[in-house]
Amino acid sequence: MLNVEAAKKALTRYGYYEIINGYKEPFLNNPYNDDDGFRPDANFEHIFQLFILDKHIRECTLQGIEEFESTFKQAVAYSISKCISPSQQIYTDKAYYNRGKIYHQHDGTPRTIPPFNERDKMLYNFGQLLRSNDQPYKYYREHHGNIPPWIMIKNLMLGQVIYWYKLSKPEIRLDIISRMLSMDSTMIEALDENMKIRQSFGDLLDLVLDYRNLTAHGGRVYNHRAPDHELHSSLFLLRKDILNISKTKHHTGYRKSSIGALILTLGIINNPDPKQTISSWIDVHLAEYLKNFPQDENMLMQAMELEDTRIPKNVHALIENAKSDQ
Template identity: 30%
Template sequence: MEQKPFRTFEEQIAILKSRNLSFVNEDAAVDILSTYSYYEIINGYKEVGIARGENYRDGVTFEQLFNLFLMDKKIRSAIAIAINEIEAHLRTALSYTVAKHYSADQNEYLKRRYYEKGNTKKRQSQRTQLLNKCNKILNDSSQPYKHYREHHGNIPPWILVKGMTFGNLITFYKLQMPSIKTEVISLMTKIPEELVTDDLKDMMVNILYFLLAHRNNSAHVSRAYNFKTEKSKIRYTKAFHDRMKISKMEYDNGNGQNGLSTLAFALSWFQTHNSPVASFSFAVTQAIDEYLKLYPSDKGFIEKEIEGPFYIFV
C-alpha cells in the first residue's frame, strides 16, 4: 500500500500547478493551505474544475476551489443553525407533552407500557435501549442531573431530554404512543390535531432522521452543499411532495429525495419561534449567489450538485 508522503505548502502548490491548476496569489494560497489544509480544499472541492483524471480545465484557479469551499462552509453553518432550532423545539414539545399526559415523576413517565417496542437490534428492542439510556441520564454525575437527583429526588422530562443526543431524542419521539406523537406534531407544525394522520406521523419520523443525517454530516465538517443520504432520504409522501410540486413519477426519477431544496422543504414543516427555513434559505441563497457572482459559468454545476434551483422561503 502506497503511503502519501509529506509535502510542504510550496510543494503542494507545485503539484497543483503541474495538474494545470492556476494561482492568482501563491502567497495567499500558502496562508490558506496552512489554515484549512490541502485535503479539505483540493480533495473536497476539485470536482468543479477537473477535466479528466487529476488534471484541471484551462483557466480553473485555486481561488475558485477555495471560494467553493467557503460557500460550502456558509451552507454548513446555516444547516447547523436551522437544525439546532428544530432540535430545541422537539426537546421542548416532547418533554412538555410527556409531562402533561403522564406526569413529571420519572417513576411514572418512564414506565415501559408508555412506549412502543420499536425494532430489535442485538437482541434488544429500541425501547429497552432507550430506557437504558434514560437510566444512565438519571444517574449521571454531571449537572443539572446531579442537582435534581440530590435536591428534588426526581429528574423531570424537560431535564432528562437535555442529556439526549438528537438521535436519542428522535427515538424517544418515535417510540411514543400515537396520541403523544399527534400532539407533538401539532405543537411543532401548528397543524390541528384532528388533521394529523398516520401518514403525517410516519413522515415526521422520516424528516427527523433526514435532518439528523444532515446535522451529523455538518458536524463532521464534510461537504454539505451536495450531501446525500441513501439510508435517511425523504421517502415519497403525498403531503410532502405535493408541497414540493413533485409527482410520484418525478420522485421515482430521483427528485425530492435529497438535496438542499428537499432539506429546505423538510424545514418548512416546522413553525418555531424563529422560522428556521426562512433564515436557512436566505443564508444558502446568499452563499450561492456570492459564489456565482465570481464564477457565473459554474451555475449549471452548482444546480446539478444541489439538485435543482434554490429559492428563498418567506
C-alpha cells in the first residue's frame, strides 16, 4: 500500500469487497487458495487500478450494447410491421406468436392463473403499454388510435424484445436476421444447414443479454465467462473475419463467452458501431493501464481472449504515441 489516504478514500467510495475480493485473483500466490497470501509485489494501488480498468471496460461495453439494442429494436419493429401489421389490433393477436415455455407452480403443476406461458406474459406487457399514460403511448393512442410496433418497442427492455423475437414465427425471425445481417433471406435459408446462421444470431442475442445484465449491475467484465450462454461452434462464427479459431480450439471453451467473444461476434451484424465502440474504448483504457503496469499485458489479453486480435497492436500504438508526445 503506497498511499494510505488514497486507499482510504477508494475503500470508502467503492468498498473493500468490490475492490479487493473482486480483483485480488491475479495478485495472489495461489488464485485457488487465499490462505497462501498475496505476491510480494502486490499492492493496493495496483489492485485498485485493475478495478478502475474494469469499470471503464464495463461502461464502454454497456454503451456498445445499447447501440446494438437500438439497431435490434428497429429491426424487430420493422419486421413485425411488414410481416404482420402496424395495427395494434393485429400484431398483438396471440395467433401470430408461439406459446413459449409453460409456467409452473411450486409443486410442478401448470399455473392456474395467468400468465400461463411466455406468450401470455409478453402480450400482458403489450397491454400495459397500450393503456399507458406515459408518452409517446398516450399521444399515439389519443391522436392516432393506434400504437404501432416502432412505438410499442420504445419502453421494452432488451430481454423483452428478445422474447418478442424468439416467440415470433420462423418467417418473422428470418426477416429480422436478414435485416440485422444485411443478408438476403433466401441466402440465409440456403446456407443455414451448414453455417447455422439462425443459431449463431440467437447465440449472439443470449450473450449480449448476459453482458447487458452483467454491466448494468456492476459485474466484473474483463475475465467474465457465461457458461449458460456459450456460443456454439458454427462455421458462421468460427470463420476468419469473426472468431478466427478452429472448431477444436473452440471446443476447449476458448472464445465461447468472454468479452473478446462478444466483441468479435458483434462483427456479424450490419451496424459496426457496437463492436467499434467497445473495442476502440478498450484500446484506450488498456493503453492507459499498461503504461503503468506493462507486466499485466499477457494476463489481461488472455483473460479477455483478445491475444490474436487487433487490440494488442492498437494498444501498443497508443502507448508509443503517448511516449512520443511527451
